[in-house]
Amino acid sequence: MFSFRKKEEGEKEESKTVTSTLGIDLGTLNTVIAKPSGDKFDIYKIPSVVAVKKDDPSYVLAVGEEAKKMLGRTPEDIVAVRPLRKGVVESVAQAEALIIHAIEMGAGDISEIERIVIGIPGNASEVERNAVEEIGRRAGVKYVLVISEGLAAAIGEGLPIAEASGTMVIDIGAGSSDIVVISLGGITDIETVRVGGDDIDENIVELVKEKHNVEIGLHEAERAKIEVGMVHSKAEIENEKTTVIGKCMETNKPKEVEIDSKLVADAAEPVITKVIDAISKVLERLSPELISGVYKRTILVGGTSLLRGLKERIYDEVGIPAEVSEDPMTVVAKGTAIVAAEPRALEPEVRLKAMK
Numbered sequence: 001m002f003s004f005r006k007k008e009e010g011e012k013e014e015s016k017t018v019t020s021t022l023g024i025d026l027g028t029l030n031t032v033i034a035k036p037s038g039d040k041f042d043i044y045k046i047p048s049v050v051a052v053k054k055d056d057p058s059y060v061l062a063v064g065e066e067a068k069k070m071l072g073r074t075p076e077d078i079v080a081v082r083p084l085r086k087g088v089v090e091s092v093a094q095a096e097a098l099i100i101h102a103i104e105m106g107a108g109d110i111s112e113i114e115r116i117v118i119g120i121p122g123n124a125s126e127v128e129r130n131a132v133e134e135i136g137r138r139a140g141v142k143y144v145l146v147i148s149e150g151l152a153a154a155i156g157e158g159l160p161i162a163e164a165s166g167t168m169v170i171d172i173g174a175g176s177s178d179i180v181v182i183s184l185g186g187i188t189d190i191e192t193v194r195v196g197g198d199d200i201d202e203n204i205v206e207l208v209k210e211k212h213n214v215e216i217g218l219h220e221a222e223r224a225k226i227e228v229g230m231v232h233s234k235a236e237i238e239n240e241k242t243t244v245i246g247k248c249m250e251t252n253k254p255k256e257v258e259i260d261s262k263l264v265a266d267a268a269e270p271v272i273t274k275v276i277d278a279i280s281k282v283l284e285r286l287s288p289e290l291i292s293g294v295y296k297r298t299i300l301v302g303g304t305s306l307l308r309g310l311k312e313r314i315y316d317e318v319g320i321p322a323e324v325s326e327d328p329m330t331v332v333a334k335g336t337a338i339v340a341a342e343p344r345a346l347e348p349e350v351r352l353k354a355m356k
């Protein structure tokens, strides 16, 4: 059975093998790398951005931070793009550059890495999974396993995934959101909606345009969301305020406007509604045993789960008392690193269970 039990005291030394392993969460916005270091993990984060030639998008010129700096200010023949959109690999060549950069960042020298585990969205197609595995192998890593981000999150969170009673992970990221139910060490149900924090940012831009006749950039919108963000719920949450600067559409001059938590909640509403509908669909399909398990153990992960009022809203609507993970943006990478450090992770039965 697929269970990543904790090592007993006596086994500790044995776990410190010479094998070097790495876990990678391949995200739409951020790629997070976790490298086991004693009992903890060294965490590295890179923006999932590559700079490519406009007339040859497979020709990668810069990756991560360096590419992000080029966003919006690249020469005309260079564009900065994301290799993943809505959780889906858009370009294998670009994803390859990103993965190699991630491995190098975590390992220094790729040849020192024996095993990596890469977390990708649960609804990825078999072609995408194979493509990601192949990229890792081409990079020179001997063993590569691709697993669902939801399963990795549950493992990273230390949930009892091997039990029959069931646990649920609600992962709301930048481009897509997964609702995953896990029992007996595998994924028993999954629902994916291709919405996330990116859509909230876009909606904020639209609302500010409508309300104030001012056009703001996506980065300003995201910053305001992170600063004062909330979702509509019955909970009493303080309506906070912040300011953003944009371009007045009448005068073309810079103009400062105020954004409050309520505006962010309005912008988040279409996304939250879709996520709640997806949770309801999953609950409808679950057996009474699994419903009881997920009632006791549901975690919220992904950056967007940090919006205030979200767990209260979920409880109001579907009656599930979810808890927000303590490290919602790195828990998937930690889970992949835990799997990578487990030699049995590469056994065929585990490979089968790792994705639906």
Ligand SMILES: Nc1ncnc2c1ncn2[C@@H]1O[C@H](COP(=O)(O)OP(=O)(O)OP(=O)(O)O)[C@@H](O)[C@H]1O
Pocket (backbone or CB within 6 Å): 026, 027, 028, 029, 030, 031, 086, 087, 172, 173, 174, 175, 176, 177, 196, 197, 198, 222, 225, 226, 229, 301, 302, 303, 304, 305, 306, 307, 328, 329
């Ligand atoms: N404090 C916060 N409040 C609200 N949203 C936040 C906060 N911090 C980060 N975010 C949002 O979380 C999203 C990024 O989350 P995460 O890194 O989990 O996504 P990802 O893994 O790159 O995306 P995906 O899972 O869709 O591939 C962004 O939309 C970001 O704006």
